[in-house]
Amino acid sequence: MTQGQPAARPGTAGGAAWRQLRLEQVTRRFGSSDALADLDLTIERGEFIALLGPSGCGKSTALNCLAGLLPLSRGSIWRDDTRLDTLPAERRGFGMVFQNYALFPHMSVRGNVAFGLKMQRRPRAEVARRTDEAIRLVRLEEHAGKLPGQLSGGQQQRVAIARAVVLEPSLVLMDEPLSNLDAMLRLEMRTEIRRLHQSLGLTTVYVTHDQEEALSMSDRLVVLRNGRVQQIGTPEQVHTQPANRHVAGFMGYRNILPMRAVAGNVVEGDGLRLTGTAVGTVSSGDSVEVAIRPEDVHLGHGIPVTVGVVEYQGREVAAEVHTAGGVRLHLRTGKGLRPGDQAEVALDPDRLLIFPIVPEDA
Incomplete structure (x- = not known):
């Protein structure tokens, strides 16, 4: 050698x-x-x-x-x-x-x-x-x-x-x-x-x-x-493309919300009506969970929220916000936020995944 x-x-x-x-x-x-x-x-x-x-x-x-x-x-x-x-x-x-x-x-x-x-x-x-x-x-x-x-x-x-x-x-x-x-x-x-x-x-x-x-x-x-x-x-x-909600949660989809399917890829719950992509078979009336990453929750015209905890992370801040219906969302942004601020957020429908709840999830 x-x-x-x-x-x-x-x-x-x-x-x-x-x-x-x-x-x-x-x-x-x-x-x-x-x-x-x-x-x-x-x-x-x-x-x-x-x-x-x-x-x-x-x-x-x-x-x-x-x-x-x-x-x-x-x-x-x-x-x-x-x-x-x-x-x-x-x-x-x-x-x-x-x-x-x-x-x-x-x-x-x-x-x-x-x-x-x-x-x-x-x-x-x-x-x-x-x-x-x-x-x-x-x-x-x-x-x-x-x-x-x-x-x-x-x-x-x-x-x-x-x-x-x-x-x-x-x-x-x-x-x-x-x-x-x-x-x-x-x-x-x-x-x-x-x-x-x-x-x-x-x-x-x-x-x-x-x-x-x-x-x-x-x-x-x-x-x-x-x-x-x-x-x-x-x-x-x-x-x-996580296969189920468990993989999604482990791979950084920090926002996982229980909702109900309405029609097509539309879901509702706690005062929110969202559109996403179904992973698996979802029928109208089904209980589902929707998942979206913090970086795909954007500040802008959409859902009114109140800013709660803010964590400084260098170029970005990680923030926890709350809707009027009590839904907690996590987001990341380069904009300055402070606890108590009023803002609006939009959830990217192309990045929001809808998972059916299967029996072993119970």
């Missing part, structure tokens, strides 16, 4: 190329409840997949099932024609980056990165070469001799990533790896992880509860709720 070549060979596991990783009806039950139910997902080689959802939705359970840290209650996992769920974790050829880094505190950066290769009894020259390359890839050459306790949080996370990719894994699993970092470091590491993913041709499954993180990094998102998939799609699809 010459200088500048990547430490990992994309799409290899034990030297064998692969095309797809398939999760079929993957279920994990604890007692009488399903922490994860009937997960069907096909991951193409080279993809960056984000498992997204609130705490307790099943995303970490899915990752641990994939890693081999939890046995399946039902279903199977395949890499092309090879079944993986019957194999122990160490034989699946995956790399894992944990939330708490899980570094050996008594080993240097170099020692931590080289550890897995040494356990595989690789030749000494190969261990040294691949370890040096992995450390270079995460830009820690000057810190190679330091202990983890001498590093910043971001540097420790880089060590954890280097330790995963140096093994040339067929898949890299990341379990909320940035949750312990401050805001600026999170932004830097998001870019760094995406850079490594692209430059090494990695296949990555990334668990997060941060929708902005998922949108900015992934090729596809898998949104989970109560152990079940709610939607699988590209960041743009999930962001602009």
